[in-house]
Amino acid sequence: MAPTSVFPALEPILPRVAKPVQYVGGEGNSQVKPWDSAAVRWALLYPDAYEVGLPNQGVQILYEVLNERADALAERCYAVWPDLEALMRESGVPSFTVDAHHAVGDFDVLGVSFSTELGYTNLLTTLDLAGIPLHARDRDESHPVVVAGGHAAFNPEPVADFVDVAALGDGEEVVGDITDVVRDWKEQGRPGGRRELLLRLSSTPGCYVPSLYDVTYADDGHIAAVTPADERVPASVQKRTTIELDDWPYPKKPLVPLAETVHERASVEIFRGCTRGCRFCQAGMITRPVRERSLQGVGEMVDAAVRASGFDEVGLLSLSSADHSEIAEITKGLADRYEGTNTSLSLPSTRVDAFNIDLANEISRNGRRSGLTFAPEGGSERIRRVINKMVSEDDLIRTCAEAFSQGWRQVKLYFMCGLPTETDEDVLEIAGMAHR
Known part of the structure; x- marks a missing residue:
């Protein structure tokens, strides 16, 4: 069953916030695919305000790449301003996407693009509003897999407790590989639960799963060793590099905002x-x-x-x-x-x-x-x-x-x-x- 839109609960509180147009979607070249048409559903979070996040090239590229697949859909979400955050908590409105206003917690994957470290706390706010446990260890099969990418995920250790996977390097190809892994795991009846899914993702080139490594420390507090917790987990993770940019001419249809953004x-x-x-x-x-x-x-x-x-x-x-x-x-x-x-x-x-x-x-x-x-x-x-x-x-x-x-x-x-x-x-x- 497709989840219901949260917009009926969101709409009554929008007149009470600044710039409500940033939360309604419907931008030029935005896409809304039928929920039931996709085997894997991504919520793409840019953890900053809409006016900063909408022009972001990385999110727009992944948005198009994923939505071109017949077996996937992608919707966008951004950090909300404190005025709306307070009203959402008061009214019980969860974190939502701007495309179809689906609850973030209903997606298979929450992909977050970190351009700077300042986005780390905005991810936590989004998770909290969505009702998703902040710590990766507390999540189960009912929660999205939280995948971090972008420049500020290149060293993912500051947020290792909060993300399930860090995708290192260029994202055009790795999001397709992650989609394949999640799709196959779901079609096979979710064998082995969430841990098996994470193990499969850890063997995907470019994907680092922090929870699948055991870290030991020396007496002075320095790291003594980092050891894979399973034989399928690689000892080190290499970044992904998209070599032929001409093969990836994205975004083909740039998003045209309804609200003012930093780059028009x-x-x-x-x-x-x-x-x-x-x-x-x-x-x-x-x-x-x-x-x-x-x-x-x-x-x-x-x-x-x-x-x-x-x-x-x-x-x-x-x-x-x-x-x-x-x-x-x-x-x-x-x-x-x-x-x-x-x-x-x-x-x-x-x-x-x-x-x-x-x-x-x-x-x-x-x-x-x-x-x-x-x-x-x-x-x-x-x-x-x-x-x-x-x-x-x-x-x-x-x-x-x-x-x-x-x-x-x-x-x-x-x-x-x-x-x-x-x-x-x-x-x-x-x-x-x-x-x-």
Whole structure:
């Protein structure tokens, strides 16, 4: 039997909260598949506010990949603001998905995408509201399998007590493997209960099941040994890496929000990984090796995204987009295609040493010049050397001078405070560099 929607209980309390539209679903390109049509049902949680979570590329990719399968469905959920959380507790409304307003506890798998560690506590709030035991050891077959992924799940130990599985690395392929395991286990009559399911998942490449490892400690409190609790459990887990990005042109149909979100644009990932080796950058280390999307692949994705969404801006995303080996051809081809239209192109923050004014002019050829963004990260050359961000102030000033001479009028600079070995002089140099 398909579970009933919680919306009849949710709707009466929505007029009492801020921005109720973020909880009603129905966005452009969202999907609602019949519950009974799927053997495996995923709730995909982005553990932050809707306006931050909806544009997230990772969730949108997995949402489409899973819903393309005939034997699976995926619905989305986000962290609720404290005003709605209080009313949900008062009214007995459980955590819900925004697509069909099914209770999170009714799904087979709760997949949570951790972009940052700040999402950890929001997962616990979602579990608590859903009536799912916080600790993995207290769950049984009636509860969803909690699968954590994303950059902040790469070291899953801080949340090891609360998640059943951590999927390490890229998610496009591993979610299909997890779906296969759960489907087969259900079709076979759930043999061996929840532990058998976890054992099967532990043998899936990229899947780490914390509860299936025994940890012993030395007298000084350091870890002495980590031992698999079953012969089927691998001694170590290797991350998953999606090699051919052109084989995974997702999202094909970007979600178009009804409420305001932090990014109102279509986003196309032009390559994954980075070789720069900046010492503060987690993503640059864990997403190696560099894998580029082809010139044709990027063009097809941009065209599909614009046609499917109606967005008038397309972001060409990566950790350092100007480092793509064909970035000049990509930007010129797209600028030619969309010249004279209302569709603009944008690059995320760009390394000064990979930037050139020709690239900027191609991006802004249709007349929009919103500004350039660079990330020196440190104010002084000394602190930039500490973090391996080898950008000189002379290079930055030369680039800005050239941009201003070409008609640009706004530059945004990103800096960080609190870096190792930082002094007050390093921080003051942020203001000095900006002034110069």
